[in-house]
Amino acid sequence: MSSLLQSTLNTRALPTGDLRYIRSDYPGNLTPSEIRWLAKNNVTTVIDLREEKEYLIHPCILESMPGFVFYHLPVTGGGDTPKSAEAVASVYPGMLDDQMDTIIDTILTAKTKVLCFCGAGKDRTGVVSAVLLKRLGFSHQQIIQDQMESKANLMDFLTSYVRTHPKTDISILIPRVGNIQKVLSFLDQQTTK
Secondary structure (H helix, E strand, C coil), X not given: CCCCCCCCCCCXXXXXXXXXXXXXXXXXXXXXXXXXXXXXXXXXXXXXXXXXXXXXXXXXXXXXXXXXXXXXXXXXXXXCCCCCHHHHHHHHHHCCCHHHHHHHHHHHHCCCEEEXXXXXXXXXXXXXXXXXXXXXXXXXXXXXXXXXXXXXXXHHHHHHHHHHCCCCCHHHHCCCHXXXXXXXXXXXXXXXX
């Protein structure tokens, strides 16, 4: 699947059959026509999941656009950047804290369609999307399939990134089924308590 927006790599609607919930990588180079498209389709609630430093260094143009409602709600609880692919899977459930509840409640109560994003739209946005889809009653298989679309959308970019940053382990960057399964298992355990 390709990106809904030409200026991004990983923007797509969650599998609800409409544009109610859109997940994305950082929309830092939106064109005027893309901004008009978002407004025309009533995708005017914007949730930035990035940490404070990212938010300040790379602001989102939609924050200052008339007609858009912007929330900066950083995903917390994930800890430091993982040092191995195995460690990534343990970081994901750590994101499921009170802040995650605030993020999901903000998305579900938004009066307009929602665009939710982080840096690449795969880890923080992936966990938020998984929690949201689980709350909406989607199956594990559907949630995993949605998450793995990020791998297809970003693989060329991630491969290129690692070429220019040779000390980076690509296995840490690539979306993996096991990572999102950890989140789903954690959520299942919470609902049985």
